[in-house]
Amino acid sequence: MSTRPIVAASPEALQIVTFDATMEARIAELLPRYPTRRAAILPLLWLCQERFGWISPGVVRAVAARLGESPAFVEGVVSFYTMYQTAPPARYVLQVCTTISCAWCGGRELVAHLKERLGISFGEKTPDGVFQLVGVQCLGACGQAPVIQINDDYYENLDIAKLDAILDELAGRS
Amino acid sequence: MPKLTIDGHEVEVAAGTNLIEAARAAGVAIPYFCYHPYLTVVGQCRICMVEIAGQPRLALGCATPAADGMVVKVETSERAREAREAVMEFLLANHPLDCPVCDQAGECLLQDHSMREQGSEFATHMTETRRTFPGYERRLIGPHVVQNQNRCIHCSRCIRFTREISGTAALTYKSRGNSTFIDTFDGSAFDDPMSACAADVCPVGALTVREFRFRKRSWKLLSTPSVCPGCSIGCNIFIDHHERVVYRFTPRENPAINATWLCDHGRFLAEPLNEQAYLDPQHRTGGQTIRVGWGEALAGIAAELKDASGLRVVASANLSNEELFLARELFGRHLKGEIAVPVAPGEPRKMRNGKGEWLHATDPHANSAGARRLGLDLVDGEGLSRFLYGGAGLTLILDPGAHPFLASPEALQLLRVGTTVVWARREHPAAHAATWLLPTPSLAGNEGTFTSSAGAVQRFAQAFAAPGTVHRTATGAMSPSCPTIAVPWGPPGEARPLWLTLAALARELGVPPLDLASPADVFALMARKDKAFAGLAWETLGGLQQDESFRERQHVG
Ligand code: SF4
Ligand code: FES
Ligand code: FES
Numbered sequence: 001m002s003t004r005p006i007v008a009a010s011p012e013a014l015q016i017v018t019f020d021a022t023m024e025a026r027i028a029e030l031l032p033r034y035p036t037r038r039a040a041i042l043p044l045l046w047l048c049q050e051r052f053g054w055i056s057p058g059v060v061r062a063v064a065a066r067l068g069e070s071p072a073f074v075e076g077v078v079s080f081y082t083m084y085q086t087a088p089p090a091r092y093v094l095q096v097c098t099t100i101s102c103a104w105c106g107g108r109e110l111v112a113h114l115k116e117r118l119g120i121s122f123g124e125k126t127p128d129g130v131f132q133l134v135g136v137q138c139l140g141a142c143g144q145a146p147v148i149q150i151n152d153d154y155y156e157n158l159d160i161a162k163l164d165a166i167l168d169e170l171a172g173r174s
Numbered sequence: 175m176p177k178l179t180i181d182g183h184e185v186e187v188a189a190g191t192n193l194i195e196a197a198r199a200a201g202v203a204i205p206y207f208c209y210h211p212y213l214t215v216v217g218q219c220r221i222c223m224v225e226i227a228g229q230p231r232l233a234l235g236c237a238t239p240a241a242d243g244m245v246v247k248v249e250t251s252e253r254a255r256e257a258r259e260a261v262m263e264f265l266l267a268n269h270p271l272d273c274p275v276c277d278q279a280g281e282c283l284l285q286d287h288s289m290r291e292q293g294s295e296f297a298t299h300m301t302e303t304r305r306t307f308p309g310y311e312r313r314l315i316g317p318h319v320v321q322n323q324n325r326c327i328h329c330s331r332c333i334r335f336t337r338e339i340s341g342t343a344a345l346t347y348k349s350r351g352n353s354t355f356i357d358t359f360d361g362s363a364f365d366d367p368m369s370a371c372a373a374d375v376c377p378v379g380a381l382t383v384r385e386f387r388f389r390k391r392s393w394k395l396l397s398t399p400s401v402c403p404g405c406s407i408g409c410n411i412f413i414d415h416h417e418r419v420v421y422r423f424t425p426r427e428n429p430a431i432n433a434t435w436l437c438d439h440g441r442f443l444a445e446p447l448n449e450q451a452y453l454d455p456q457h458r459t460g461g462q463t464i465r466v467g468w469g470e471a472l473a474g475i476a477a478e479l480k481d482a483s484g485l486r487v488v489a490s491a492n493l494s495n496e497e498l499f500l501a502r503e504l505f506g507r508h509l510k511g512e513i514a515v516p517v518a519p520g521e522p523r524k525m526r527n528g529k530g531e532w533l534h535a536t537d538p539h540a541n542s543a544g545a546r547r548l549g550l551d552l553v554d555g556e557g558l559s560r561f562l563y564g565g566a567g568l569t570l571i572l573d574p575g576a577h578p579f580l581a582s583p584e585a586l587q588l589l590r591v592g593t594t595v596v597w598a599r600r601e602h603p604a605a606h607a608a609t610w611l612l613p614t615p616s617l618a619g620n621e622g623t624f625t626s627s628a629g630a631v632q633r634f635a636q637a638f639a640a641p642g643t644v645h646r647t648a649t650g651a652m653s654p655s656c657p658t659i660a661v662p663w664g665p666p667g668e669a670r671p672l673w674l675t676l677a678a679l680a681r682e683l684g685v686p687p688l689d690l691a692s693p694a695d696v697f698a699l700m701a702r703k704d705k706a707f708a709g710l711a712w713e714t715l716g717g718l719q720q721d722e723s724f725r726e727r728q729h730v731g
Contacts, residue, residue, distance in 0.1 A: 019440075057360040060359070060360070069343070070337075070342065070344060070346075070348040070359070071359035071360070072336075072343060072344050072345060072357070072359040073343050073346050073358050074338075074347055074356075074357055075346060075348070076346030076347050076357075079350075080349070080350045081346040087496050
């Protein structure tokens, strides 16, 4: 299985005010693709999440400064989307589709099983910091329902046995 | 210039005018919540929908420019009325409907529209319970603004205000859809220098001003047009008052100066106007201070003025043009005294006008420009100290607040040497050094004009009469937990505006041309005698012409 764990929340994220040379190089590549600096806000936040593991207030400040926006504005954008982590995330974020096709094809059972096996509900992390459960809307893969996205990867046509195998494997790696 | 018909009224408006403003000009009120004349148009609330003949869909009054020949129906369109009804149902679905305990009541666009169009006929399809924001019902988000998120109708006016006017972009929407709420970055304080304007633009009671809330129901207030005394920019204000107590300043529209804004510094100068430390003229003789009547005081001072060996007058850049003019004519021209106008350096202030330009000031006085135009000597602290060291038999202090130096031990020593007459309202050490002390009212009890740093001569009106009963705040400070209570202070006092005592002194001294009956008369004489004011007429002075309260503009009803 190829799913990579999320970058552990870096302590840097708390104080970061500017970006290092590597980040700057990637930003320089990014900005020209957009008509205004403001328009690059989503991909830049995405870059930051890859790099720092989550979007801390420090990261928000740095992004705001880089784009010439106010930190309040950037934080507002971050809060609009579920895929930006606004707290240090677990290593594996289980994004379970809760929309109708998946729900009909066994998604509800998967959710119930996950909650029971991990002992957490939506929005929570396991105490060991390995798994985080998030309920999401249609992942656009209804043909392969039920679907769970783990970090950046899709796991499709799932049932409880397959899911358990995946979780065992990921937990073993941690 | 497009000519159009709105609900049967023909109107011609400037190109680019939207339907809301065109209708206003035609005397028809199109309701609006998210639209604000000085903010960008976003078309978010949908309450302004109107029917345009020949167009199948309803149009937004805020986002549709008037066009030649357009026939618009607002009140007369059943479809538009139904659409407004539906929008209200949406907006009220989650609104707490807590008007009886909401301090915005009386100046709430949502309440006004609901009363105007729905009356008691409000129907809803909602069966669910309301969405609420626990913990966000009474949240102090900055030094001056209190948030109640449950009442927010998501018009984004406050956000646009911070982005487009104050420039801090300190407010934002957080989260999304039904859970959207207003917040600052990472819970930081909303300490925008114009923060209270965000509460002004909020059409409902979601953002209210901490200092004002629950102190007075808005419909009890009288609004008197005035000019902010906070700096030389001269923002136009209303003094909102009730029973001789000043409760707040609100912005009065003036596109050239403050559009519809005020900075927090100026706005919160309202409360101190209620302080009135001195109520009767006082005379100090043989180490004793006694209260005297105005007649005795004026006669006594006139006698001092006649006998004085040398006269020095410390005027002030906080005085009106009329007062400065009378002082110059009486003390300078007739009595050959020397006059200085001390000016102190101030904090930098800025204001955004209706064109979006910043106006700047570092001058903390409302009328330095007026003093300069009247040809008076403006001096700094050092100049003032030299002026006082110059010595004179008689020294007049027209406003102890003119310069901080006047409160220094050094100045007080100098004032004690000869005879000193002091005009004062607030507690001040110079008042204790006075041989004669004359009580003056605040800006709210006076009438006159100030000249702004840009040269606009602007009138301020008298909010309540002086002489008369003067009120003093019980606490001297404003706080939501400790509301200011008006208590009569001693017997009915008789603070008199400076211009009035100067006119009376002119009478005592036999200078009839200066014995004038009103600031308007003083202004007329000044306009005749002084090039700087030539051609200006009291009645048409900027400021009072566009007297129409912005709150009327803001309001739908
Ligand atoms: S707080 Fe007031 S001004 Fe801001 S979005 Fe809500 S209703 Fe509009
Ligand atoms: S409903 Fe689950 S992927 Fe579309
Ligand atoms: S949509 Fe026109 S005023 Fe809100």
